[in-house]
Structures are given as C-alpha cells and as structure tokens.
Amino acid sequence: MSTPSSQTPEFRSGFVCFVGRPNTGKSTLTNALVGDKIAITSNRPQTTRHAIRGIVNRPDAQLILIDTPGLHRPRTLLGQRLNDVVRDTYSEVDVICVCIPADEAIGPGDRRIVEQVQTIAPKTRKVGVVTKIDRVGPEKVASQLMALSALMGPDAEVVPCSAKSGRQLDTLSDVLVSLCDEGPAFYPDGELTDEPEQVLMAEFIREAALEGVRDELPHSLAVVIEEVVPRDGSEIVDVYAHLFVERDSQKGIIIGRKGARLKEVGTVARGQIERLLGTKVYLDLHVKVAKDWQRDPKQLGRLGF
C-alpha cells in the first residue's frame, strides 16, 4: 500500500524564456500564462540577473518567465550589451520557447533564431510554440507544427496555442513544467514579478509608444521615469516621464499630428499604470531628443542599460 506522499509528484521549478521574431506573440503569451494580476516586490533573489516578466504559480510548480530581447547585429554599444544579456539568458534558463505564429510561413528570420539558440545553448531544453492558432484552421496548425518540428529537431517538443482565446495554454504550461527539474519555488506565492515599479511603468510607456511604429523606431526609444509623486489630499499619483529619441524626425513620429499619437500613448499607458499602482494616475509625457544615446556609455547608464 502506498502512502499519500509517495503519490504526490515532486514540486518543480524553473526559468523559461520566449524567443522569436518581433510580433510573434511573446509578450501576449507571457501575460496570458501569468494572468493579469501584477504584484510587486523589491527583493531580487540571487538566482537570476535577468528581467523577470512574470511568475506562474501552480500547486505543483513555479515557472519564472524571463524577458529576453533578440540577438541582432551589434552596431552600437547598446546592441553589444543586449547581445551579452541574451547569450547569458539562453544558457542559464531551463527551457527556451521558440515562438512562430500559425498564420505566417517560417522564414529566414525564424531559421536564424533557431540556429542561434541551438548554437549558444545546445544543452538547454527547447519547445517550439506555434502561436495565434485562433487565426487559422486546424490543417494550417498541423502543417505549421510539422514544419516547426522539422526545423527544431527531434528533441524539441512542439505545442500549438492561442494567448487570445486561451486554447492550449494549460497544455503549454504542463509541457514547460514537465521540462523543469524538481526544485522549490524561488519566489513566495503571490509575487508575480520582481520588476521595480518604475521599470514596469517605463516599460508600459515604451510599449505603448512603439505600438504600430516598431519598424521605424526599433531600438531608438528609451523611457525614463523622472518623478512619481502622490498628490496632496487626493488619491491621484502624478507620474512624470521622459521619452528619449535620437532624432527630431523620430520625435515627430512619437508625438503625431497635433499631438494625437502622444495623447493616445498616454491614455494606454496610464490605464496600465493605474492597474499596477491601484490608484488614479496623472501621466505627464515629455519627448526629448538625446542625440546618439545608444552610442554614449554615460547616457546608456542614465537610461538604465
């Protein structure tokens, strides 16, 4: 007769990163797996130096989802530093997920990413994720799975899912857990991210500002939160942020016609910051030109890179 404890599977934990071309659904997938609660803690455990996007807490496991920018040709100091971070991340995580959307043919960009991952981290376990399956029919999903499996090799698992509809997210989570080793939760339950508040606020603003113009301003935008002040005698928090671009033309793109785009960026980011802080927020955005900030170590330090 077995005792209950011998039937209980061991708790597993591990670090997972999502890689893939821009727009393949990595951020949406991360958010969908984590759910929409965001809790903040200022403790940064020694287990990782990487930006944590979110934590999936399950009764049987904890998955820590890591943010990683893609590798690219390092033309600037920022590019070199980002590449170093990516290399470290690939070899230190437990599982790397390569994301490919169901509705786009696999192309040279995808193949390059898979090659890089295999070269830099040959031993790290890999999962091929076919994202956005709500956009296509079952035949297309099946053929994309086969193509991705062929690309990634026999050792990689492949999973189709949709962050939008939620289909197969539990399966993906199960597969990720099965690939993690037995181990304790690294973070107490309830802590979903360890990004300091201001880093998250800057991220929200940056994301909103890049929406739709990512191709024009790939790495040319940095956001710095200047001040966060609770307003006297009210529930409102005033948040002052600077958006740094490299050229006047980029400033125009961010601001838009008669300020229309910047206003929209402010509305989107404000909503997310209000959710994060749990209070009403007044958001003040200023767009500034910092010439060649990507090449200047002093400016890079100031902008948090």
Ligand SMILES: Nc1nc2c(ncn2[C@@H]2O[C@H](COP(=O)(O)OP(=O)(O)OP(=O)(O)O)[C@@H](O)[C@H]2O)c(=O)[nH]1
């Ligand atoms: N229909 C559908 N759309 C999705 C799904 N996941 C993401 N999208 C959309 O695809 C676009 C890109 O998604 P993101 O999550 O920003 O992609 P990303 O890979 O993080 O992009 P980068 O930050 O540029 O690398 C967004 O417009 C999403 O709304 C999905 O499961 N179904």
